[in-house]
Amino acid sequence: MEIEEVKNVIEELYGSREIGKLKKYLNDMNPADIAQILEEVDDEKQRVFFFRLLTKENAADTFVEFDADTQENLIIAFSDTELKEVLDEIYIDDAADIIEEMPATIVKRILKNTDPKTREAINTILKYPEDSAGSIMTPEFVDLKKDMTVEDAFKRIRRTGVNKETIYTCYVTDSSRHLIGVLTVKDLLIHDYDDIIEDFMETNVISINTLDDRETASKQLSKYDFLAMPVVDMENRLVGIITIDDAIDVLQEEDTEDIQKMAAILPTDTPYFKTGIFETWKKRIPWLMLLMISATITSQILTTFEQKLSSMAVLIAFIPMIMDTGGNSGGQVSVTIIRSLSLGEVGLKDIFRVIWKEIRVGAVCGISLGAVCFAKLMLFDRLVLGNSDLSVTVSLVISLTIFVEIIMAKIIGCTLPILAKRLGFDPAVMASPFITTVVDAVSLLVYIGFAALILRI
């Protein structure tokens, strides 16, 4: 389905006032698609009109898919009755997500239009710290008792399950709401109607705490191939579940955040075009500023050795190549290690194994790049481009620098992220831009050192 086509069909039906057809056309789509289409409608009033054509269920499912701006505008356009209708249909975790993004006046109106029990549940979720498991869980799950039969369980699911986000994983709790077992609808379907739940429920329940990180929770859910992860409080009482669709969103958001940090941007989860110029500036300028000022070190090194370098000006021409190659080598390994730390392939205890591996990889990379560099300088730069200042010794200084800096870049690039993690910082900030700044200074010193040693400048 091409979005442009769909938009055209809708515009046409709207233009010719074929409202019945338009209504059917819209409601036949998946809510995620409806939301995408309606968000592209520029005319506010037209969008509200389209939204009002949706069935009650589609309206709620579409509403939760909108970005915060669109949600806010719609709520402003809604009557109280309309707002209540949408709110009644959406899940509590989604309602909490929406409220988090809204200004105070809208929040007030939303809470006014939800029933007291829902309001309380929403408030509970909102109280958990940002990025905690509690903040993304939903309190709507199927709970069973251990002495129920399969038939009882199905009855309970039929009676209470309609409004639960997932019914496929059921949780068995005791009278004090402690989590004592878990079972799936598949288990129920496999067993006979009069089997007792306690006899086949899984009692080694994997759960996480409300205050655990939402990323940890999502990774565990994915690791164990669960459809939902139970969330318990400090007393092991079941308070909610995290469903797999939310876990996927968290994993994707965390990857986006990591990628942003690796590119020296402060993380944001606002889509590209929704972020204003000033907002974008605020996310990008801190690191640019910091890294620019850190470059004072390299300029100081060059200022100090200015005279020596000027005495053999050919050396200057290769500073950018040396710096870029060092930065790229360091960036490769730092990004590899950051991702491996995030995926759990590498742990803090592996630091020496990592360094040892990187020294060897660095040596192989350094030898190949150094050799190619030397050949290129002698054959291409000297012979083809006619750069006669490039003597064998000068080329040797450049190539040796490449060799040594690559090994050092690899060591720095793998050490800093692991150290950052050990010190409790996010390793992702130790990616290319930061590593480049450090490696630049080191490389320059190596370069000047070899020049002094071999060329006696």
Place this chain on the structure above:
Amino acid sequence: MEIEEVKNVIEELYGSREIGKLKKYLNDMNPADIAQILEEVDDEKQRVFFFRLLTKENAADTFVEFDADTQENLIIAFSDTELKEVLDEIYIDDAADIIEEMPATIVKRILKNTDPKTREAINTILKYPEDSAGSIMTPEFVDLKKDMTVEDAFKRIRRTGVNKETIYTCYVTDSSRHLIGVLTVKDLLIHDYDDIIEDFMETNVISINTLDDRETASKQLSKYDFLAMPVVDMENRLVGIITIDDAIDVLQEEDTEDIQKMAAILPTDTPYFKTGIFETWKKRIPWLMLLMISATITSQILTTFEQKLSSMAVLIAFIPMIMDTGGNSGGQVSVTIIRSLSLGEVGLKDIFRVIWKEIRVGAVCGISLGAVCFAKLMLFDRLVLGNSDLSVTVSLVISLTIFVEIIMAKIIGCTLPILAKRLGFDPAVMASPFITTVVDAVSLLVYIGFAALILRI
């Protein structure tokens, strides 16, 4: 649960030969955890011993969680009966995944020990191109007929569902296996036993084609919050489903690949420590080599203007700062755009909107960095560090270069990834390292240009 603790308990039980306890302890864990623990057992024989303590079901679930090396070693240690037992329990898509990683002799042994029907199903999956939806689907799904009642459906699920990877989404096919409807177990639980499926099944079925990209399939599955995505052939016949746990793995792998490409590494899905030195070298050297050779441009620029620059040596000291700042600015925007393209927030048609936004962000960033740079040069470098060569005009040249290069870096950084995508390349390779190389050359020219204009060198 701390891995080290668990390992100690296991070693202890093994040491004191309390095999009964050990067996219970192991089988009480989740297969994903068992796999993690057993992979850390260094002694091959001991691992096989532990594995043989697992119940049939746990053995199979654990086996699919191992990495390829461990799987291969276990298969070599297995008797044919053991191998058959494991193979009988695992899902067909998992079997296909395993086979893809095994050497020919092992593949032969695996196929010899599967029944003809499974063998055929595995071969079908293996025939689909790598990275296609077909290659990650499983042919095991619940299919229903439209005239079944809810009761019939439950009977069918009970009868055939035990060995299906997911039973919660059921697919309705006609006599030629065309996909005509979809419904969930939740729908079945909500409806009465004698309701006819046709009356409430969803007929606007979203499906994807066997040859579509597996990443597209996984993103759609996540977008629509499905638990499984039906996969159809060219004639819209249902041939398999992609389950959500595999979709998450695909999304994570694709993010890892993107991150690797952005760091100028050839993508690999082998975990860090499983990749040998030479293998790692092969993934890292091509881009390092290419980028190093591309730096010929910057060295040529500097060689050309060598004499002019040497006449005012203070300018040389700030080349690294100018290059790093340009590279970082370009890297920020290229990575932002690459991720936005991947998440679908930005499309090819948005190129001019993106450029227009980046020009404005670039202007704001350029002004702030240029101003701070000027102040820093005059107040810190000149006064505090005593670099008396830094006159007002020299500082002006450096700061103006920063201002202009940032705007240019932003434009280059947002244009190249979108152009790459339009030309059918992966935009991820247009990240920081590549952009840096391009921006370096441009920045140097701007720098020398301003120097010639203002300082008349």
